Amino acid sequence: MNGPQLEGGYTRIANEILERISTMPLNGTQFRILMVIWRYTYGFNRKEHELSQNFIAEASSLSERQVRRELKRLVEMKIINVVKEATFSSARVLAFNKYFDTWRINQTTEDKLDHSTEDKLDHSPPDGLDPQERQYKDNIKDSTTPLPPPEENCGGGDFENNEEEPDEPKEIGEVYDFYQNNFGTISPFIAQKIGDMVDAIGPAMVVEAMKIAITNGARRLNYVEAIIERWVATNIRSPADIVQDEERHKQNTKNSDLDSFRNAKNISKPPDIKKLEEQFREVLG
Structure with missing residues (x-):
């Protein structure tokens, strides 16, 4: 049995980029996101591509929350560029910034390490590990242990509100499962479409739709x-908004039917034909 072959496809990356990236103090999640972006840009001989957060999460086996947080940091560090912001019909266009002299590594990573609850360095007494080994160990723990609940995950390094309803789908995987169980097989094209919808309005609302x-x-x-x-055009963002919208629609329909009934009652009765004939004869004499 042959292993992977170059004939099956490969990703061209300059050695200088690999050498520089290998020296960067990125955590495991950031490296995995970077691998996915390389795969779907350089791996297809292109410099940029539409990549939703949900697609990256599926491709890297990470949670959406991890991807959202660490992708934001990669953008802040100027390692990843946002070429075009997401719209309703398309995901953000992302590109790797190969000009490493423009990266903002020191400032950004120090800020995150000082203030982030999940990624801060261990300042406990020496345990026999040098700083790089300890950081690597922490990164492995970060990628394999469950994330704390939102109230514990609100340090200075988190810039998004990650509170979610307990009974709502929290990951795009649940949306994919619902689609497969009720609609059919998911192709890469459909997966990207679903990812775009989730980016626009959230997983719970996609399932409701x-x-x-x-x-x-x-x-x-x-x-x-x-x-x-x-829903996006009318600012309907939650199941509660859907219920209110349905109530408004029912009320508008009821009012419309009532107006139609009133107008029908006000229509004058058709003229009496026999009476008109008599009046006509009188005029003719």
Whole structure:
């Protein structure tokens, strides 16, 4: 049995980049994100590509929260450039910044290590490990142990509100599972589309849109996209907003029916034909 072969595809990266990256104080999560970005840019002989946070999470077997946090830091460090911001129909366009002289490693990583709850360095008494070994050990722990709940994960290094409803889907994997169980097989194209929708409105709302599509007998992804596009346009962001929107729709329909009934009552009765004939005869004499 042959192992992986170059004929099956390979990623061209300059040795100088690899040598410089290997000296950077990046954590394990950041390295994995970087590998995915390289794979889907340089691996396809392109400098940039649309990559949603959810797609990166699936490709790297990381949680969305880890990808969101560490990708933000890679952007702050100027290692990753955001070429184009995400829209409803497309993910952010990301690119690796090969000009390492412009990277902001020291300032950014020191700030994060000083203030972040999950990534701060161990300042306990020496345990026989040099700083690099201890950092590597901490990185492995960070990538294999569960993340603390949101209230414990609110140090200065976290810049997003990660609070989520306990009964709602928290990861895109749950959205993929729901799609596969109710719609069909997920192709890479569909996975990217679902990732874009989740980026636009969140996993729980994507599942809600899929449920509505099932109820209406329209198990099609473009139908789900149309629902989400309307929600985004009307600022519907939660299941509670959906309920309120349905109540408003019912009330508007009720008012419209009532107006139609009132207008129908006000329509004058048709003229009496016999009476008109008599009046006509009188005029003719």
